[in-house]
Amino acid sequence: MGSGTGLGRVRGLGSSHSGSHHWWLQRVTAMGNVVLTVWLAVSLLRLPSLDHASVISWLASPWAAVPMVLFVLNAFWHFRLGLQVVLEDYVQGGMRIVAMGLLHAWTFGAGAVALFSILKIAFAGTN
Numbered sequence: 678m679g680s681g682t683g684l685g686r687v688r689g690l691g692s693s694h695s696g697s698h699h700w701w702l703q704r705v706t707a708m709g710n711v712v713l714t715v716w717l718a719v720s721l722l723r724l725p726s727l728d729h730a731s732v733i734s735w736l737a738s739p740w741a742a743v744p745m746v747l748f749v750l751n752a753f754w755h756f757r758l759g760l761q762v763v764l765e766d767y768v769q770g771g772m773r774i775v776a777m778g779l780l781h782a783w784t785f786g787a788g789a790v791a792l793f794s795i796l797k798i799a800f801a802g803t804n
Contacts, residue, residue, distance in 0.1 A: 706755035713748040742799035753788035
């Protein structure tokens with residue numbers, strides 16, 4: 678098993694078990710996005726109008742706010758998983774660490790703003 682064989686070149690590089698987990702998470706979040714996007718489209722189409730007051734009134738209901746929170750969580754998680762793969766494949770060296778840090782910071786920050794907005798509407802109601 679010298680360094681010339683395929684096995685010799687990859688020895689000591691660590692386990693390769695996490696790749697399939699990441700792949701499955703992407704597929705599961707993708708299916709969640711499909712289901713939640715269909716729910717969102719049908720819900721918005723059922724509204725009498727799409728003006729600000731109607732949408733705020735709709736989102737104040739827990740029947741709309743809870744799935745919307747799930748939609749945001751799922752969409753941002755799927756986004757992070759997908760871009761993480763792109764960065765791991767195409768960015769090398771120290772720039773990868775910076776790019777991953779920016780990706781995580783932006784994803785969690787934007788997701789937090791979206792969740793805060795939904796929860797503010799849900800808890801404040803139509804006042």
